[in-house]
Structure formats: C-alpha cells, structure tokens
Amino acid sequence: MKIGLFKSKSFFKKRVLNMIIIISLVIFTVIMMYVYYKFKIDNLEKKHFYIQERLKKKYFYKLKEETENYKKQFKKLEEKIKMMHHKSNSYLKIIRILLCKNQEIFNKLIDNLINYTRKSFDKSDYDTFKIIKKSIYTVLLKKTWTSKKMKNIINKEIS
Structure with missing residues (x-):
C-alpha cells in the first residue's frame, strides 16, 4: 500500500492536484500580504494625519497667542494715545x-x-x-x- 497525499493511482491526477494546492497557497499568501500591507499603510496614513493635525493645532495656538499679544500691545498704545491726547490735545x-x-x-x-x-x-x-x-x-x-x-x-x- 502506497502512502501519499491522495489515494489516486494516476500520476497525472496527483500532479494536477498538487499544482492546484500550490497555486491556491500562493494566491492565499499574496492576498494575505496585500491585506497586511494595506492595513499597515492605512495605519501609517492615520498616524501621519494625526501628527499633521497636532502640528496644525500647535502652530495655530502659537499664532493665536502672538496675535493676542499684539492686540494687547495695540490696546495699550491706543490707551496711551487717548490719555496723552486728552492731556495735550x-x-x-x-x-x-x-x-x-x-x-x-x-x-x-x-x-x-x-x-x-x-x-x-x-x-x-x-x-x-x-x-x-x-x-x-x-x-x-x-x-x-x-x-x-x-x-x-x-x-x-x-x-
């Protein structure tokens, strides 16, 4: 009695079935690699987007603080001008x-x-x-x- 993958006596049938199994394994590995890298790329894009958003917020708040400081300086200047204008006209x-x-x-x-x-x-x-x-x-x-x-x-x- 021969021990093999299939109990088929024909050599051609064994060869074809082995080829089908190998091809299906290759296709399966290609699909799995595609899915893996697709998720990996999506995660990288999400991280990149998250980092960009954090940087935007950081610089936005920095600019906002600077503009508020300038506004305060202008208000002080205007107050000085008004005070001096009332005094000296x-x-x-x-x-x-x-x-x-x-x-x-x-x-x-x-x-x-x-x-x-x-x-x-x-x-x-x-x-x-x-x-x-x-x-x-x-x-x-x-x-x-x-x-x-x-x-x-x-x-x-x-x-």
Missing part, C-alpha cells in the same frame, strides 16, 4: 514721544494708518488722519535711520 506731541522710544512702534503706527485709510470715515476723521500723517512724516525726517531717498519721498508727500 496735540497728535504731533503724542507721535513724537512714541517714535522716540523705538522703531517698532513707528512701524505699527504706519500699519495702523494704512489700515485706517482703507476704512471709510467721515470728514473730521480724515482731518485728524491728515494731522497724524503729517506729524509722522515730520518726525521721520528728523530720524537718522531714514534714507535720503525716503526723505525725498516724504518731502513730496508733505507738500
């Missing part, structure tokens, strides 16, 4: 005092003026804006860090 003195402290405040003031011009305002606001603009230009002319080209542009603006 002259924009020129206010701006000269602020500009003497540092150049960053000047840059912020210029940004405020640019934003202020974009908004719609009535005649009285426009007059005060002109006074502020002219006073900033006069202080700028006296500063040492302004270039000659800039001074020429300012002189044209004033006249």
Whole structure:
C-alpha cells in the first residue's frame, strides 16, 4: 500500500492536484500580504494625519497667542494715545514721544494708518488722519535711520 497525499493511482491526477494546492497557497499568501500591507499603510496614513493635525493645532495656538499679544500691545498704545491726547490735545506731541522710544512702534503706527485709510470715515476723521500723517512724516525726517531717498519721498508727500 502506497502512502501519499491522495489515494489516486494516476500520476497525472496527483500532479494536477498538487499544482492546484500550490497555486491556491500562493494566491492565499499574496492576498494575505496585500491585506497586511494595506492595513499597515492605512495605519501609517492615520498616524501621519494625526501628527499633521497636532502640528496644525500647535502652530495655530502659537499664532493665536502672538496675535493676542499684539492686540494687547495695540490696546495699550491706543490707551496711551487717548490719555496723552486728552492731556495735550496735540497728535504731533503724542507721535513724537512714541517714535522716540523705538522703531517698532513707528512701524505699527504706519500699519495702523494704512489700515485706517482703507476704512471709510467721515470728514473730521480724515482731518485728524491728515494731522497724524503729517506729524509722522515730520518726525521721520528728523530720524537718522531714514534714507535720503525716503526723505525725498516724504518731502513730496508733505507738500
């Protein structure tokens, strides 16, 4: 009695059945490898997405804090201007005092003026804006860090 995988006497039938088993095992392993790597790739994508979201939140909160700090600084600046305006009633003195402290405040003031011009305002606001603009230009002319080209542009603006 022969011991084998199948009790078939035909050599051809044994060979075909063995080939079918081998092919089905290969197909099964390929499918399992596909499923394994598919899940692995999905997990990697989820991790990548999760890391991206964490980074976005981190930088978002960082930017939010910075903007809140700038808003606080602007509020303090506006309060100082209002207080000084009530005391002296002259924009020129206010701006000269602020500009003497540092150049960053000047840059912020210029940004405020640019934003202020974009908004719609009535005649009285426009007059005060002109006074502020002219006073900033006069202080700028006296500063040492302004270039000659800039001074020429300012002189044209004033006249």
